[in-house]
Amino acid sequence: MQSPLRTRAWIDVRAPALRRNFRRVAEAMGPDPWVLPMVKADAYGLGAPEVVRVLRAEGPAGWGVATVEEGVALRQGGASEPIVVFTPALPADFERVAAHDLEVAVSDPRLLDRLSAVGRACGRPVGVHLEVDTGMGRAGVRPEQLDALAGALRPLRESDGLRWVGMFTHLHSADEAGGPGVGAQLEGLRSAARALEPPPSVRVHAANSAGAFRLGAEAGGARPGIFLYGGRVGPDQPEPEAVVAVRARVVRVVDAAPGATLGYGATHRADGPERWATLAIGYGDGLPRVLGNRGEALIAGRRVPIIGRVSMDVTVVNISGVPGVEAGNAATLVGRDGGEELLLDEVAEAAGTISYEILTGLAPRLPRIWTEAE
Template sequence: MSDPSTVVSRAWVEVDGAALRRNLRRVKNAAGPGAAVVPMLKANAYGLGVAAVLRMVRAELSADELFAVGVAAVAEGEELRALGWTGRVVVFAPAPPQEFARAAAAGLTLALSDLDSVRRWAHEARGAGTRLAFHAEVDTGMGRAGFPYAEAAGWGAAVAAEAADLLEWEGCFTHFHSADEPDLAPTDEQHRRLAAALDALPATVAASARRVVHSSNSAASVRRGGYGGDLVRPGIYLYGGSAGPGAQPEAVVSLRARIALVRDVPTGWTCGYGATYTARRPERWGTLSIGYGDGLPRALSPAGGQALVHGRRVPIIGRISMDMTVVDLTEVPGARAGDAATLIGRDGGDEITLDEVAAKVGTISYEVLTGLGPRLPRTYADGTQAAPAA
């Protein structure tokens, strides 16, 4: 990882690219030799920097292994094009009607969930004079998008008719709602529903619809081997977040901040907005150059949040402010202004994990990662540094 003594920043995010690549390879290996991969790079690659993560993905996977990259928004696909990515980009969230023309201009592949969207996409193809690709999402219980699995016999023929020779129907997919839970029975049922929908498609359209079939996110890729699908779509596992029992990845992210100020305070001195903390003895406090304006969860302090300083855990005290966070350094007498404190990651023999932080504040690792804000530069294991994320 980056040497904290060489990083010139008030606070920053470290990304272990080698660990990310090993997590990606584990997903690919778990899914078997016949499965290709669609790494999810949405939300600025889960907050880690899409340009850098794209380089890591391309370095790890061969052209045959890397089917596409996945995003959630047309603008994210446009950004990938601006970065020079000429391969397939699949936009998995439904695109608003106003963005179809932009998606066509960028050569993106859309996930479509209703006949109106298929008609709209066909209209763009006619205007562009080129075939546009799409994947049909099948709703097997997620409820937020997709054609209903039980009505495949009807919508399958209608989709094929609307697509005609204007669109390239590349395949079908579904999204699991509980693949990271201990009980995989609901996920197995969703997989059965997808299979039933594919079996119900009219014979005249089955070949197109079955060209590629995919369902597995990180959890199902690792825990169920991707269900033997043509593609797997890993996300959080790549970035170091747990994908459920038996799917623990290597840590990828560290969050560090400088100690900007160290002060000795008397018994009874109060800390933070609302004066929610009072010194119980003469104490030594350190002010960290990070706050909720950088994405450090404000709820972390009352939830018993900690930092690592010189390899020792110290408590966060008082309320986390927008730009500052205070820790009790009384038990770390050697700590000085300018030292690095670790909010996520390893320091010495101890580690505060991403999932530990998420659990303390009652959320998920996805939200913690994507919440890391634009003031935090991203540094990478090879020593490179990205500008603050936009």
């Protein structure tokens, strides 16, 4: 791991905060929680292997990923816990699913026979989570389709090539004030479970991060994502601890004369004498270009405006009135510096997006520096 002292820009990741956010979700789920952290998209950009290492001692039910490739990488990296692939897998991937002992979400029961045949051929039954579409619309079986698909669903109970592990839905608005539709979606999942009567060993799970706090044990199980990594999950929901800080070095400080222009398109012009600091971070590192002339950074515990357009590799801030700034100092684009803090969701709002996109957009060339410091 590179030392921050020799790094142009980097991400600090606080392992204790990640663990505490996990514990808060687990506590919300009651005395016997089933919590499966989502580590898709390289754990929302923070590094799935490190997140698995940090959270393993917390007793997760397994790990959630989006793709077979992500699941294979986790398994090859030493993860022994259950790994669930939540995006519907293609038939061409079934052999890899079985070979690497992955569990899969199934939206089309007509594929169960093919999946079962692969499990038998591999000598290892494939774990299946049946997805029920209660309103998200992008995947799953609608409850009213269950009778018509009864024959296609039979392998869940009868095939020795499958293990029926779970049954779930995805909440579409649990992160909105009041959680509109959450109750109806949960009832839709329950009605599907009543119709199918899965064995007691089948885990029925419904909660994302926001759903965990709205529903608790009613949801059956939780698949938290953004809350673990420090993103808010609703205006009436608990605040997560900040996990991530994005920092960059000052590489140049200059006094700008009145009328001096800055950046592509010369979108900033100095109204009077100004002092500018160039930061070694840009949209090539995942800093949203839209933050030009509207975002902020922290230097020496002070908020300073981003001026001009964000470039691919550098960004400039106005440090007029902030004494002592020089090349080599660290600036903060997300996170805390002294008594000031730029929250992840605050930066996302300034960029006109959501915290998920900020985190997953952070580029690989930013080293992730994991720390046990509080």
